[in-house]
Amino acid sequence: MSKNTISRRQSLQLLGGAGAGLLSLSMPAIAQQNAGRVVVVGGGFGGATAAKYIKRLNPKVQVTLVEPLQRYYTCPFTNLHFGGLRTFEQQGHNFNELRAIGVQVIHALANDVDNKKKTVTLAGGRVLNYDKLVLSPGIDIRWGALKGYDQAAAQLAPHAWQAGPQTMLLKQQLDAMPDGGTFILVAPDNPFRCPPGPYERVSMVAHYFKTRKPKSKILVLDAKENFSKQGLFLDGWKKFYGEMIEWVPLSKDGKVVRVDAKAREVETEFGKKHKASVLNVVPPQKAGFIADRAGVTAQSGWVPVKAQTFESSQVADIYVAGDATVAAPMPKSGFCANAQGKVVAGAIVASLAGQQAPKASWANTCYSLIAPDYGISVAGVYEEQDGKIVEPKGSGGVSPREASAEFRKLEADYGVAWYNSIANDAWGTKA
Amino acid sequence: MSFRIKRLCSMSAAVLLLIGGAAHAQSALDVSVLAGSCANCHGTDGKSNGKIPTIAGRPAPTLAAMLKAYKGETPPPGTTIMNRLAKGYTDEQIDALAKYFSEKK
Ligand SMILES: Cc1cc2nc3c(=O)[nH]c(=O)nc-3n(C[C@H](O)[C@H](O)[C@H](O)COP(=O)(O)OP(=O)(O)OC[C@H]3O[C@@H](n4cnc5c(N)ncnc54)[C@H](O)[C@@H]3O)c2cc1C
Numbered sequence: 001m002s003k004n005t006i007s008r009r010q011s012l013q014l015l016g017g018a019g020a021g022l023l024s025l026s027m028p029a030i031a032q033q034n035a036g037r038v039v040v041v042g043g044g045f046g047g048a049t050a051a052k053y054i055k056r057l058n059p060k061v062q063v064t065l066v067e068p069l070q071r072y073y074t075c076p077f078t079n080l081h082f083g084g085l086r087t088f089e090q091q092g093h094n095f096n097e098l099r100a101i102g103v104q105v106i107h108a109l110a111n112d113v114d115n116k117k118k119t120v121t122l123a124g125g126r127v128l129n130y131d132k133l134v135l136s137p138g139i140d141i142r143w144g145a146l147k148g149y150d151q152a153a154a155q156l157a158p159h160a161w162q163a164g165p166q167t168m169l170l171k172q173q174l175d176a177m178p179d180g181g182t183f184i185l186v187a188p189d190n191p192f193r194c195p196p197g198p199y200e201r202v203s204m205v206a207h208y209f210k211t212r213k214p215k216s217k218i219l220v221l222d223a224k225e226n227f228s229k230q231g232l233f234l235d236g237w238k239k240f241y242g243e244m245i246e247w248v249p250l251s252k253d254g255k256v257v258r259v260d261a262k263a264r265e266v267e268t269e270f271g272k273k274h275k276a277s278v279l280n281v282v283p284p285q286k287a288g289f290i291a292d293r294a295g296v297t298a299q300s301g302w303v304p305v306k307a308q309t310f311e312s313s314q315v316a317d318i319y320v321a322g323d324a325t326v327a328a329p330m331p332k333s334g335f336c337a338n339a340q341g342k343v344v345a346g347a348i349v350a351s352l353a354g355q356q357a358p359k360a361s362w363a364n365t366c367y368s369l370i371a372p373d374y375g376i377s378v379a380g381v382y383e384e385q386d387g388k389i390v391e392p393k394g395s396g397g398v399s400p401r402e403a404s405a406e407f408r409k410l411e412a413d414y415g416v417a418w419y420n421s422i423a424n425d426a427w428g429t430k431a
Numbered sequence: 432m433s434f435r436i437k438r439l440c441s442m443s444a445a446v447l448l449l450i451g452g453a454a455h456a457q458s459a460l461d462v463s464v465l466a467g468s469c470a471n472c473h474g475t476d477g478k479s480n481g482k483i484p485t486i487a488g489r490p491a492p493t494l495a496a497m498l499k500a501y502k503g504e505t506p507p508p509g510t511t512i513m514n515r516l517a518k519g520y521t522d523e524q525i526d527a528l529a530k531y532f533s534e535k536k
Contacts (some may be wrong), residue, residue: 053467057460057463335471338471339467339468339471342464342467342468343464343467346460346463346464346467349460350460355460358458358460358461358463358464359457359461359464359465360464361464361465361467361468362468363468363469363516363519365472365512365516377511377512379512379515379516380519381468381516381518381519381520382519383519391519392518392519392520394518395515395516395518395519396515396516396518396519397515399511407511410509410511411511411512413482414472414482414483414511414512416481416482417472417479417481417482417483418471418472418483420480420481421470421471421472421473421474421475421479421480421481421483422471422472424474424475424480425470425471425474425475426471430480431480431481
């Protein structure tokens with residue numbers, strides 16, 4: 001980054017938000033603005049990837065990443081932490097590589113977006129101007145959408161669906177639980193972050209119980225009739241955990257309608273009450289709040305985008321990646337957020353140069369671990385056709401139902417290799 | 432207009448080059464987006480530091496042949512995932528991917 005940029009930024013800090021608009025018109029700044037100015041909100045899978053790939057495609061574009069966390073923890077592989085197979089720290093990543101390639105990283109929360117003035121206001125009042133804005137804020141919990149489940153309830157019955165203190169709380173509760181206890185996981189209806197996530201979590205908690213607390217039970221109360229990689233999970237549960245895990249689908253009164261976090265008790269649609277020793281509620285979700293402020297969220301709570309570019313279909317020059325978007329048939333996965341970040345990067349770099357957006361293409365693979373050395377996966381390839389996201393015929397699918405122990409072991413190992421590669425690709429973390 | 436030209440000049444030269452046959456020109460940017468989905472398993476630019484093989488800097492015909500084999504009726508023994516993924520790409524896209532990764536050193 002040139003000295004000019006830094007001194008301009010410093011003077012912006014001195015003047016505060018009000019001067020930003022004026023200053024950005026001043027002469028010395030214009031040279032740097034030619035290649036364009038991009039603000040990225042959120043340094044998770046989608047945002048970190050978009051920031052990095054914009055710089056890789058055109059280092060002259062000014063990229064500012066806004067992310068409150070100094071150290072970001074991925075949700076992927078936190079389930080393995082519950083299984084006792086990884087430390088929590090192994091999921092942590094910093095922003096040093098992004099800084100090294102010239103991305104300005106600001107550790108702050110973005111509070112507001114003015115999509116007409118094209119500004120982002122940070123907590124504390126600082127204002128950033130953008131030519132193109134990328135939002136990859138992930139999910140917010142819909143507090144209260146499930147009766148009784150609010151922020152206070154989450155301190156007693158964690159969701160652990162955003163990695164951080166919630167993950168540590170659930171781990172502490174599992175560690176403190178006596179042998180013979182009951183772990184209840186409440187699974188939400190679609191769409192939600194990481195479709196196989198609840199079932200991998202159950203597998204890893206079962207592994208922990210099997211090795212440390214073998215008299216314990218697991219109950220999954222599900223608002224759905226089916227779930228991702230269902231056959232493979234059910235086979236694996238039986239094989240490794242026998243009768244320990246009971247899964248209750250919607251049609252068998254699996255839908256939880258009320259949570260009493262203090263009593264660690266839940267009530268289902270038809271009035272049945274279940275009491276847990278450890279209660280893990282995966283609640284209904286929506287796009288991160290900054291998407292609402294930017295005017296890109298639809299009534300559904302998620303962000304509709306143009307398939308080819310992932311530009312908002314409601315507001316020009318705002319691109320959205322990751323879990324916040326409506327991108328079906330792509331799932332809400334870190335893999336897809338990364339792939340979408342690259343499509344956004346290509347579209348933005350092309351547009352800033354006055355060129356046509358590149359042809360979009362994405363893929364996905366979600367590896368899940370059922371037991372140590374026993375991995376399964378679901379894969380997909382996606383392309384844009386007539387404004388829709390489609391899967392080429394014959395592509396994608398899940399691991400074979402019949403497979404050798406070697407095959408499952410390979411997929412367990414490839415899962416780890418995937419994690420190391422994507423962490424390196426997004427944050428530059430070396431395994 | 433002059434702004435636009437400056438912006439074009441400032442893009443990495445590689446990104447602006449056109450590759451592939453004249454009939455179905457895929458821009459280099461198209462191919463880099465296509466290849467983006469491979470990087471999060473095979474490593475950035477196809478340089479892996481783990482158990483998934485490195486695909487950067489290997490001869491294009493070798494890479495293309497392997498990808499077409501994954502796409503076929505009988506993928507090589509030991510294949511876990513590439514058969515499911517390779518079926519999502521046309522032969523033309525496979526050739527472009529093979530060329531792209533072969534040029535990454
Ligand atoms: C238990 C579990 C297991 C999972 N396992 C896998 C897996 O194995 N493979 C896989 O592919 N996916 C997995 N996922 C899904 C994956 O975590 C998400 O799909 C992914 O994190 C989405 O990326 P994102 O960029 O949309 O959001 P995130 O990664 O959540 O990043 C959003 C970032 O934006 C920041 N932010 C939010 N609002 C603001 C704001 N206003 N201002 C500034 N910053 C803001 C947040 O601090 C956060 O760092 C799993 C999820 C869970 C819960």
